[in-house]
Amino acid sequence: MGKINLKSLTMEELEAFIKESGLPVFRAKQILRWIYEKYAVSIHDITELSKDLREGLSEKAYISNFELLNRQLSKDGTEKFLFGLEDGETIESVLIPDEDRLTLCISSQVGCAMACRFCLTGKLGLKRNLEAYEIVDQIIAVNRVVKGDFARGTKFPLRAITNIVLMGMGEPLANFDNVVDALWRITGLMKFSPRRITLSTAGIVPKILELPQRSPMVNLAISLNATTDEVRDYMMPVNKTYPLKILLDACRKFPLPPRRRITFEYVMLKDINDSSEDAKRLIKLLKGIPSKVNLIPFNPYEGSEFERPDDERVLNFQQILLKGNITALIRKSKGQDILAACGQLKARYMA
Numbered sequence: 143m144g145k146i147n148l149k150s151l152t153m154e155e156l157e158a159f160i161k162e163s164g165l166p167v168f169r170a171k172q173i174l175r176w177i178y179e180k181y182a183v184s185i186h187d188i189t190e191l192s193k194d195l196r197e198g199l200s201e202k203a204y205i206s207n208f209e210l211l212n213r214q215l216s217k218d219g220t221e222k223f224l225f226g227l228e229d230g231e232t233i234e235s236v237l238i239p240d241e242d243r244l245t246l247c248i249s250s251q252v253g254c255a256m257a258c259r260f261c262l263t264g265k266l267g268l269k270r271n272l273e274a275y276e277i278v279d280q281i282i283a284v285n286r287v288v289k290g291d292f293a294r295g296t297k298f299p300l301r302a303i304t305n306i307v308l309m310g311m312g313e314p315l316a317n318f319d320n321v322v323d324a325l326w327r328i329t330g331l332m333k334f335s336p337r338r339i340t341l342s343t344a345g346i347v348p349k350i351l352e353l354p355q356r357s358p359m360v361n362l363a364i365s366l367n368a369t370t371d372e373v374r375d376y377m378m379p380v381n382k383t384y385p386l387k388i389l390l391d392a393c394r395k396f397p398l399p400p401r402r403r404i405t406f407e408y409v410m411l412k413d414i415n416d417s418s419e420d421a422k423r424l425i426k427l428l429k430g431i432p433s434k435v436n437l438i439p440f441n442p443y444e445g446s447e448f449e450r451p452d453d454e455r456v457l458n459f460q461q462i463l464l465k466g467n468i469t470a471l472i473r474k475s476k477g478q479d480i481l482a483a484c485g486q487l488k489a490r491y492m493a
């Protein structure tokens with residue numbers, strides 16, 4: 143029998159494994175702390191356990207680690223990491239430093255099945271879901287790098303990741319159980335506040351409704367991207383199953399904690415969804431939903447069929463939303479020169 147990867151176990155599974163190994167249950171807590179707070183690379187790192195104990199455990203178990211295959215730094219400070227998984231698949235995570243926060247954008251799947259027309263990841267199709275530990279390990283792996291860099295100089299303003307967005311490769315709600323498991327580990331074991339985590343979805347309605355019952359109360363972002371079903375059907379096939387009305391009704395029902403809002407992402411595509419009429423329709427669609435809008439001018443890539451609207455058009459769209467009392471931010475694209483911006487992640491397997 144192969145060795146057990148301790149990272150792949152839930153808290154309960156680890157406790158069961160520890161008991162089966164004839165050890166007292168508190169050992170499980172110690173191991174969890176070393177994995178999720180101290181980022182132990184191997185069982186041998188866990189010096190809180192005696193050498194004999196570590197050797198005994200190592201005969202049956204191990205701790206997996208991503209292979210850091212590539213690290214690219216953008217002119218604007220954004221950094222993209224390419225990780226190799228145990229089965230040879232690859233995923234990307236993007237680190238976005240700001241003055242007062244260090245945001246990591248993580249992937250939830252290898253590829254994506256949603257097939258949104260404007261998204262490069264969508265062109266890949268789905269390879270497989272990530273396991274919960276593979277979702278979490280992106281944070282561990284990048285935090286190790288950040289810590290090392292911070293110790294060597296002042297490249298990063300902060301010594302650890304402060305915010306997490308599930309906006310990398312994949313559709314998190316299409317990998318629901320593993321994403322929920324990962325969110326419990328990130329908040330429970332790594333002690334991340336759910337308020338600093340945002341899950342972004344293309345709009346899988348039943349899972350949006352199930353999320354608050356199953357998961358820690360993270361922030362919700364919806365990739366809306368259009369204001370009519372006709373345009374949204376064309377851009378995002380998921381809209382044929384869950385059209386705008388159903389999606390926005392689900393948002394209205396979503397049990398938001400006090401003072402929280404739903405973020406609506408709106409990728410702006412020239413001459414497709416960037417008109418004044420679109421902006422006005424958007425105001426109507428969002429009536430009754432505590433919301434804010436992030437306008438994301440399209441990030442082009444080789445072979446993309448869409449164009450980015452002129453700045454003037456984006457500003458005009460924003461002005462209309464603001465006049466309609468909607469908080470609207472224009473998201474500066476980060477990391478475009480290294481294909482690290484929204485919708486540009488493709489990892490290695492298509493190269």
Ligand code: SAH
Nearest residue numbers: 261312313342343344365407440441484485
């Ligand atoms: N599947 C999830 C998360 C990944 S996409 C979702 O759909 O929300 C993250 C964001 O990038 C989405 O809002 C998506 O609409 C946006 N996006 C995808 N491709 C883009 C591109 N080429 N330019 C700008 N934004 C893009």
